[in-house]
Amino acid sequence: MRLDHIYRLGLKELNSLWADKVLLILICWAFSGAIYTAATGASQELRNAPVAVVDEDQSPLSRRIVGAFYPPYFRQPAQTSLAELDKGMDSGRYNFTIVIPAKFQHDVQAGRVPDVQINIDATIMSQAFIGATYIKSIALGEVNEYLTGTRDSSASPITLTTRVRFNPNLIGVWFGGVMEVINNVTMLTIILVGAAFIREREHGTIEHLLVMPLTPAEIMLAKIWANGLAVLLGVSFALLVMVQKVLAVPIAGSVPLFLAAAACYLFAAASIGIFLGTLARSMPQFGLLVILSIIPLLLLSGGVSPRESMPTLIQNIMLAAPTTYFVRLAQGILYRGAGLDVVWRDLLAMIGVGACFFNVALFRFRKAVTQTQV
């Protein structure tokens, strides 16, 4: 193994990447526009939820409750009737409906504790529970204020002070933006390195390298460092400019520590890319393989929904993927400000898994290059 070979081949790799404008545009988009749209676009926060109200009371109190729902959390409530209510919910026109019975205000004042029915479309998982909680607290607040002048109800013998750490106001952008950076590292590294490998194989240049005094490990490492560098530059830009400046999201921990961890992860992800490249015979096949492997990597590694809510079997299988460790340690560093003393175990595990993939890819490398009959 000679370092000057790895260096020289890596420079060539950067040259090829520079010439491939499509991939360059993909990298630029993935670390700028894509971060922005992902952070600000689809969120799991309650926003503009469509609500309908059946107000059979039409009293000042009932109108007061209806008037308490307004954007950004809810749309202006639509007035509907009991007969139309089911249809509206069946067709998905309303996610929440509130039924205020006749003589509601009268009953409240008489202390008769009337029922208010809240129907929740529970197929919209991301909004149902939170929305219901909000509706309850808004309705209760209005009634209390109407009765006592304060929104709080009875005094409690124990005070509960809830403090949310790492994202005190639970802003979705904080999570979405950073998570998109982490996900795009996985996606781009695998696509870039795998595509570079397949492209060289289709052009026959990789055979050419193998008849020179070079070893497969040198060729692979050159691809990894060069494409990894490109991705790392993109990540740095995404974090320092897009996340911190454009989206104004604070980063809790040390960015250099994260970038160092990302560099280790790039090695692992790139090895997976080469490994997939050795399985596919052509670029289209590689594309299909990438889709089938990236989606599970992204969704099951804890980056989208928490690991603990997955079946144990899946949690265990995903321990064999470096992405799981990377997502965990990246969340630790970026959201929670964890230092090396906290994340070192994940870091070691990630490097270990990466080394396994590298060796498997290395084992398949020569065979994949020469045995394939196109």
Add this chain to the structure above:
Amino acid sequence: MDRPPVARLSAVSLHYGAVVALDAVDVVLPAGCMVGLIGPDGVGKSSLLALVAGARQIQQGRVEVLGGDIGERRFRASVQPRIAYMPQGLGKNLYPTLSVFENVDFFGRLFGQGRRERQQRIAELLASTGLEAFRERPAAKLSGGMKQKLGLCCALIHDPDLLILDEPTTGVDPLSRRQFWELIDTIRARRPGMSVLVATAYMEEAERFDWLVAMDGGKVIGAGTPAELRAQTGQKTLDAAFIQLLPEERRQAHHELVIPPRIGDGGEYAIEADGLAQRFGDFTAVDHVSFKIERGEIFGFLGSNGCGKTTTMKMLTGLLPPSEGTARLFGKAVDAGDLETRKQVGYMSQSFSLYGELTVLANLDLHARLFHLPATRRGPRIAELMQRFGLEEYADKAAAELPLGIRQRLSLAVAVVHEPKLLILDEPTSGVDPVARDQFWALLVELSRQQGVTIFISTHFMNEAERCDRISLMHAGKVLASGTPAGLCAKRGEATLEAAFISYLEEATGVSAAARPTAEATPDLPSVTPSTANAGNGPPSPFSLRRLLGYAYREALELRRDPIRLAFALLGSVLLMFVLGFGISLDVEGLRFATLDRDQSPESRAYIQNIAGSRYFIEQPPIVDDADLDRRMMSGELALAVDIPAHFGRDLRRGHWPEVGVWIDGAMPYRGETVRGYVQGLHLAYVQQVVREATGVEATYPVNLVSRYRYNQDFKSIYAMVPAVIPILLIFIPAILMALGVVREKELGSITNLYVTPVTRLEFLLGKQLPYIAVALISFVLLVFQSQLMFHVPIKGSLLALSFGAVLYVVTTTGFGLLISTFTSTQIAALFGTAILTILPTVSFSGLTTPVGALEGISYWIGQCFPASYFLIISRGTFTKALGFADLIPQFIALAAFIPVLTLLSVALLRKQEK
């Protein structure tokens, strides 16, 4: 020639971007004879043929074929059944996974032939071409010669009046080549009216044609019978006549190649191969090949495409470990791990493996460095090579932009940059014009004779083989004979090397000249009801179910034989359903929490127990101190930390309102929000209990808020997820496969069959769509089974309504894929383009998280105009909302309305001719 010409081109020009392929060509091609187009690669022969065949759109000028203007759509449709076109490239318009019979059968269907007619014609064609024995063999596993015969069968199935063959014999072994021309002669004898238009790079073949058109640089530089051309230039051979016809400046670069005799230095071998064999599965590519090459020798490997030349060379370079036998270079066994031997070898592979994006200089420099040329040697060596190989003026050009001939020289320069003692060159001259080829050989001769470099070269050109010191004739993985070119001729008593090779081939394959499958084998070839195909002679019907089904049948066969696409089609959706169903869980449970209990009183333990007893939280070992709390929250171990102050119990008893602090991990906002909701609920329940125990009074609110979680009473994520994932997967995977299905044909070249046969765009599109609709429906059934058996999500509404919706939906989604395929040109673009165009609107705008009604502006309209929005309502409605057929009629109508719109758009955007 008193007949009207078969084709007349006037002022025809054709550009590909900035490249001029045809430059104001005026030529008249006589009918009823063999017309040959001669000239090297890239001079415009193929473009001209494609224009005549109607496969390519005319940009400038007028092309008349068979008495009409081929640029006119209606005339083209009516004349296409009279033309047959075989594009360049071995088996380019064939389908590699289909068998011989299936290929010919498909073409029969395209020309609207009935089953019996097809059977009869195919039997006769296969008999006359000697392909009968290989009826069931996939086209990919045929030799080059057999592929071309199969191509001919496909072209002749409809008795054309004009047969257009684009380099039909390039890369084919000489025996097959001779058989091919004999076959053409036989067919012409039976159908004397048929005109044949052939392009070729082999001058020796051109001798036998009736009339020739010589082309160079997009222009016609000469036309006439072979004898006329020779007489006109005063040359003895066509090769020389062609060079004479070239413009002055091109000709000047040419010198007669003289090869000085080799002075053998005796005995020492550069290469020794002994019983080399290579097997790929059950296919033997190289079958026990042995030879010895002396130092300084130019040794040639002569054989057709796919005969094992490349594989043998790869074994010698160490790229491919041999299955059997040994190879030695300079007396040392070839070892893949041996880096030292590699420094003595230069290798140039078939594809001129250069880095296209690097400049000429950078390519040389990179290779010099990788071969460890010391810094002081590097500069002078590169300069020397640039000068000697005539590369100086191109130094800063990217290799990809160079003309083929220059690229080839650069490739050789790269191969010799480290001054190897042995050069292995794999078909280095294919596609290069004769002048450049001779220049290239001059360089080889110099390397061999002056520097004593051993050269091992493979070729399928006879005249190149004649320049070698010794050659081996190779066929089907075996060496038939080795020796000097003259020696081989003498041994066989033949005048030319080609004849000698044929004689060896006949001996090896057991085909003697007498038993050649020609006329006598099929005495009734012409009686193949020559009338039917051209019977009406009117234009073919505008719509034919047979052609449509022909495409559908063929597509289904291809899909069935492609394991990766088939697996993606059937298992992809099941795998992704599994991943999405379990992966995107919005259930927040199994949350780890721990307490920092500074009180350790019965009250504090009761408070903790209240949380630990809930099904959402799992208690972890207690927190020791504040630092421990920080660390464990930072590592993500704890989603919730509860801090109970000292004297909590005492204060509670005394009514001093103790304060409990909870820390929630807000890194994931959705989870944090839910945890907060849980904690507040649990806290309230505990407080109410305390109040009740203390006072005996139930604490109440002024109103009773009753929440009803509808459609999903257990509020389990999976019940919401599964009905939403099915629409995503049924658009994502069918659309990708569909788009690939069409773009594949564009990339592999078989789209030509759409251009030149009577099949219409609508038949083509619908025919290709049918199999994918079927596959998507199978995957729908699998997904429904999976939802029942793996996820246990019941279908509360009408299964019939769901299935009916699914049928409409997959017709729409495959139609969407078709639409994308009309404007993408590579498979990889189709793949990722479709992925993005389907996933983004489905996830964001079709009501997955936010109902379409809640969207605003452009998002709303995208949602309204996207089929997934409607099927999502159908899927959710039937799974969770217990809806029936009647409830979903508006959605069915909306989905059905997409179908004609998408199909008509695709038809309008798809081209019936190449642009």
